[in-house]
Amino acid sequence: MDHSSRGAQADAIEQQAAEWIVRLGAGNAAEKRRASEAFAAWKAADPRHAQAAAGMEQFLAQFAHARPPAGGSARPARAALDAGLAKPLRTRTRRAAAALCLALALGVPAWLGLYAYPPAVLLADLRASGGWQTHMLEDGTRIVMRGGSAVNLHYDAKRRAVRLLRGEILVEVAHDVARPFLVETAQGSIEALGTRFVVQEEGAVTTLSMLESKVRVKSVRDAGDSGVVVQAGQLVRIGRDGVGPIEQIDVRSIADAWQYRQLVVSDRPLAEVLDQLARNRPGFIRYDRAQLEGIRVSAVLPLDDTDRALQLLKNNFPALRIRSFSSWLVWVDAPA
Numbered sequence: 001m002d003h004s005s006r007g008a009q010a011d012a013i014e015q016q017a018a019e020w021i022v023r024l025g026a027g028n029a030a031e032k033r034r035a036s037e038a039f040a041a042w043k044a045a046d047p048r049h050a051q052a053a054a055g056m057e058q059f060l061a062q063f064a065h066a067r068p069p070a071g072g073s074a075r076p077a078r079a080a081l082d083a084g085l086a087k088p089l090r091t092r093t094r095r096a097a098a099a100l101c102l103a104l105a106l107g108v109p110a111w112l113g114l115y116a117y118p119p120a121v122l123l124a125d126l127r128a129s130g131g132w133q134t135h136m137l138e139d140g141t142r143i144v145m146r147g148g149s150a151v152n153l154h155y156d157a158k159r160r161a162v163r164l165l166r167g168e169i170l171v172e173v174a175h176d177v178a179r180p181f182l183v184e185t186a187q188g189s190i191e192a193l194g195t196r197f198v199v200q201e202e203g204a205v206t207t208l209s210m211l212e213s214k215v216r217v218k219s220v221r222d223a224g225d226s227g228v229v230v231q232a233g234q235l236v237r238i239g240r241d242g243v244g245p246i247e248q249i250d251v252r253s254i255a256d257a258w259q260y261r262q263l264v265v266s267d268r269p270l271a272e273v274l275d276q277l278a279r280n281r282p283g284f285i286r287y288d289r290a291q292l293e294g295i296r297v298s299a300v301l302p303l304d305d306t307d308r309a310l311q312l313l314k315n316n317f318p319a320l321r322i323r324s325f326s327s328w329l330v331w332v333d334a335p336a
Contacts, residue, residue: 016042017052121165124150128167131280132261132304140174141181144258146303148279155179167279168200170258187238188219191227198254206238211251219243261304270295273313274332281306283328291334295320 020039043050121127126135128145135143137153139160145151149167154160160181162171173181173192181192183199187206190199194213199206208217210232218227219242228243230236233251237244257264263276271289278285280303295317301309310330314320323331 013046013048013052017049020053121150124165125153126151129282131282137174139176139179142172142174144170146279147281164199164201164206166201168198168202170196170198172196185238186220187240188217188223188243191216191218193229194232198258204240207235208238209235209249209254211255217243261302263299263301263303263309265301266298267296268298269293270297270313270317273297273299273301277301277303277306277309280304281330283330285310285330285332287332292332295334 020035020042039053043053126133126143126145127150128147131147133145135145137143137160138155141160143151143162146168149169150165151169152163152165154163158179160176160179161184162169162182163184169183171183171192173195175195183190183192185199185201185206187201187204190197190208192213192215194210194215196212197215198209198211200209208215208230210230212232214229214231216227216229217236217238218225219238221240221242228236228246230246233249235247235249253264256262263273265273265276270292271287274285274287274292285306297313297316299312299316301312303309307324310322310332314322317334319334321333321335
């Protein structure tokens with residue numbers, strides 16, 4: 001094996017070691033335990049694996065002291081990071097180490113907390129983490145879930161209910177005269193009087209987009225009222241103040257977006273677009289919202305290929321810098 005081949009192989013092994021260390025820090029306790037067991041098997045499979053992992057762990061240990069206190073400044077941590085990365089490491093190794101050290105320096109628990117699943121989501125009946133999933137329920141109802149979504153199911157002899165805990169779902173309701181079908185969120189409930197609609201739960205707002213037929217919407221605050229009937233081609237938002245005004249939507253564009261796994265945005269903040277892409281990516285997209293403020297996007301982006309979507313954003317905004325430190329971490333910024 002020539003020198004260049006050996007170097008490429010070593011780089012690949014070191015990159016794998018970096019990705020393993022990222023995986024070990026994500027997920028719940030059970031997922032971390034499984035990752036730890038798999039990591040141990042990976043190290044035992046080849047002495048070069050164990051050597052690369054030990055080198056990466058030793059490198060990271062230098063920066064454990066560099067984490068800023070809660071609410072404190074990250075400037076000293078970044079100085080330590082800069083000093084550490086000045087050491088002679090191979091290019092790919094430096095990139096992987098940079099990603100991991102940035103996570104340490106900027107406070108990885110807080111960062112991962114923004115993306116981590118809370119216990120209720122981890123225990124959900126159905127969960128789509130980082131990709132699209134389609135489920136056919138026992139009554140024939142079809143649910144398509146976007147990445148980052150989670151639902152609980154409550155079926156009995158009197159009703160069929162889907163509790164949307166987080167994310168966005170497309171629902172095609174099977175007809176059942178004896179049992180009404182409802183989608184419930186923290187903000188209210190949506191009773192299907194027809195067949196096809198999209199529900200998104202994000203923050204303190206539920207957004208309903210009607211594609212076919214109609215539904216009856218009630219907010220938690222107005223649970224005793226008869227509700228608001230929303231027809232095909234209409235959208236409403238449900239919040240703490242009740243059901244908002246009815247808006248008109250383009251049904252065809254929404255249906256196409258779900259069919260072709262696309263994100264269609266018109267004059268939206270870049271940070272909001274990156275939020276959407278991050279939900280459909282198994283790793284993490286890191287960015288500073290304040291730095292990207294003022295950049296607005298109108299585009300059609302592929303949600304099932306976030307690498308391509310990011311490249312399209314880069315093509316349209318040359319000032320953007322998109323750095324992939326590993327398959328698990330992408331850093332987006334706009335240097336002055």
